[in-house]
Amino acid sequence: MNDPHGDAGAATFTAGPDGDRDDAGLVRRIGQGDEDAMAAFYREHGRVVLAQVLLVAGERAGAEEIVQDTMLAVWRGAASFRGESSVRSWVIAIARRQTRDRLRGRRLRVVGDAFLADQPGSGPGPEATALDRAELAEVMVGIRALAAPHRELLGLVFGSGLSLPEVAGVLEIPVGTVKSRLAAARTALSRILNEKGHDR
């Protein structure tokens, strides 16, 4: 329960500033059966977890169930939390496993590394131009249209409050791969915007 990475060599995390220490204290109290601590934990992390799950699952009712299962897993597994990772990355890793298990039957589209690591050009080509000219609402629609792994990655990086090493830990990939996949995700987003005519 406390090892969301499954790969000890992927990344090592240390507890961050005060917020993380408070979170660790919350988890410790949850492990002791403190219901108020569980409520506080949900207030602290529930919305972020739900947003991340929703980004991947794409469907509200299912996402809420996954969050419920995640919180249940937190409640059950808090006592075994060893504090080797940040609480946020721990709970998101749990949510990720819950999401994967729930969606297994739906057969998420599997995207190979070659596709995910597709690097964008360095210059401000039409794809960058597309992003320059896009409005926020269009970008949001474009993100929704991305492949699930790209959505998941963008959510982890920009929506979860995790650092790049922590994201690498949750995804069980090197930080360098996180970066290349980020670039690929942005390229894919730009292409979607291009298709909507924002490269002109």
Place this chain on the structure above:
Amino acid sequence: MNADPADTRYPHLDLADLIAGATGQAIGDRAREHLASCEHCRSEAARWNLVADGVRGLAAAAPETAQPARPRRTGRRVPPGPWRRAVLVAGSAAAALVLLAGVGEVSGLVHVHLSGPGTSGSATSGPGTGTALTAVTGCARLEQADGTLEQVNGAILVIKTASGQRVTVTTTATTFVSTSGALLGDITDGASVMVRGSRSGGAIDAAIVTVGQPFSAVNPPGFVPVRGTVSDVSTAGFTLVTSSGTRIPVTTSGGTLVVVPHASLGQLPAGAAIFAVGHAGPDGTLSARAVAAIRQLPRGNPHLFVRLKNCSPASIGSVLAFGG
């Protein structure tokens, strides 16, 4: 920092720096300085900011988690409920210093009319009610907030509007932050400045002094800009030493506008007149791309304009003009 594959002579910010900026994490002084001077990196940062805003926008649109159903399965313990999400509290108070926000006639133009203390505002919504954000003319998705800077808490600003509403403004390391006013104290020996003013004999009567990294946008018509280094500062002015070594006397007065185009949030004191432009966030917050504070109003009846080229976040802050 990273090397641009296209030109290894000029290092650019690497992806980690850009992501840190987009997620509100601290970036180093060197990276910040580079960002201030590198248009390529500012554009890249703006693109990542937009992606980050898109993700956060989706998160903000996610359903509330206020009353989740109790777990369907029993564990060794049952989590308690209800779990409520924190609510952003809007405050109420009378504004002491008011910015009357107008709307420019040009597409993509923010126009703020600055007024002195004691002037009443034109906003009609009551304290703590409705939204305090105003659409930017010509930019469908950009909003502005203006009023008095009430507090700076890390990367978050609280602006109190003319109607007494409080707007929470979030910033990142790449948010364009400028400050201006009759800030003669910011002109110090050794500072790199751009002076714009009228010639008076062999001297310049300074109308605008831009301190720090040049900001091409501060360029009202009628003035010839002269760049150099400040020397011999006094209450009457200073000597501008150009790159060729020419020494030009510059006179300043209470009417001289001093602009710090690339300021830090720490340079924005509470009580300053301020406006912010960006994307509307959850709960009436504003995710700012540009913040401009006027710490001390110059004499006259000033207006502040910010033109947003193509309404692109990358262009916000690219043009700032000040006129009477």
